[in-house]
Amino acid sequence: MNSKDTYQFNKLKSAVISKFLERHSASSDVKQWNGDDIGLFQEDLFSEVKAKVSEKWFYTYFKNEASKLPRIDMLNLLSSYVGYDNWNAFKSAHSSEEKNKKKRIFPWPAIFIPIAIIFIVTMNSKNEFTFCFQDDLNTKIVSELDIKILQDNQSPLYFKTDSVGCFNYKTEKDKITFVVSSPYYKTDTIIRSIDRNEHYRIKLKSDNYALILKYYTSGNVKDWSSHKQKIEHIIHDDARIYRHYHKNMGVEIYSKKEFVRLLTIPTSSLDRIRILNKDFDYDKNQIITLHFIID
Structure with a gap:
């Protein structure tokens, strides 16, 4: 080219x-x-x-x-x-x-030194933010969370929490705004200033319906009739359900009936189901979109 x-x-x-x-x-x-x-x-x-x-x-x-x-x-x-x-x-x-x-033509000799000074000052004045997350019971969340840092007039930056449930970010700004999301916790927008960074622990609200779904996919349920009724209750009749395959082998679309059948037949694959993402209708208290994979 x-x-x-x-x-x-x-x-x-x-x-x-x-x-x-x-x-x-x-x-x-x-x-x-x-x-x-x-x-x-x-x-x-x-x-x-x-x-x-x-x-x-x-x-x-x-x-x-x-x-x-x-x-x-x-x-x-x-x-x-x-x-x-x-x-x-x-x-x-x-x-x-x-x-x-x-x-654009820049007078490099005339502006090189000022730019260098600004760069050095900026590099030396970065603020460091560190945050860790807890659930409603003040238990540390070590499952991976998605972090989207919002920037003025720029595209967002994307991170994930580390193995101990925290994330670290350096910036010259005194304030940070970011969105925390996860299949099992309610999405929240967090705003923190550097003078409040000592309060680095952030509490997230559990998405109870998603956690219930996670619990039922474990397959450790004795009363399968009750299990089926509860699964049917938390999933909308017209829910869009997508099964993703490894190595990008494709996506299969499930109806609610097919997905409920998958979750209510006690097979070894149940404990290998992993929820990738979901959308929730809080007015109807039901899941309306769901993405999952079987490991």
Whole structure:
């Protein structure tokens, strides 16, 4: 690719990633995406433009530096995904930005020293935030939580808690705003200032229905008739239920009836069911969307 094609395609990739991250939790660095992240992207792309890309295509053009542009039909689909009529419309919207970038001329000798001073001061003035999480019973949450750090006029940054249930972040700002989410705890937006960072323990509210579902998927239930009734109660009749397969082998759609049958037949696979994500209708007190995988 020539430099112009490289610039335009990199802009398109950035726009596609930002679009996906508006609705899904994943690393802002696409090179860190795993098979599940790529699978969710394929599903999201299909829901928007009724087309899919293969995992091999994704690795070739997104996770690696491509030597040439994708086919024009794929460029048109990706441009449509981010809100443009086609690839030409996307290029036209960003061509002026590229020209302005080329026209900028900086007097490097005159500004190098001030910039260096600002950089050093900024690096030395970073504030460090550390947070750990507890549940309603003040028990430490060691299961992995998704952290989305919100930034002014910039795309969010995505992190996960570590093996001891905490996360650390450094910034020159005195305040941090982030969203905590998990399949088993209610999503919460946290705002903290550096002068309050001594209160680093944050309590999250358990999503009781999701925890109940997790409990019942363990298979350690003696009264299977009662078990089935409780599962049917917490899942909406029109729930959208997706089973994801390892190594990005595809996604299978389950009806409520099929999913309940899976959970109420005592087999060895029950304790290997892992909930990936879910949406909850708090007015109806039922799960309306569910993603799961069998390890």
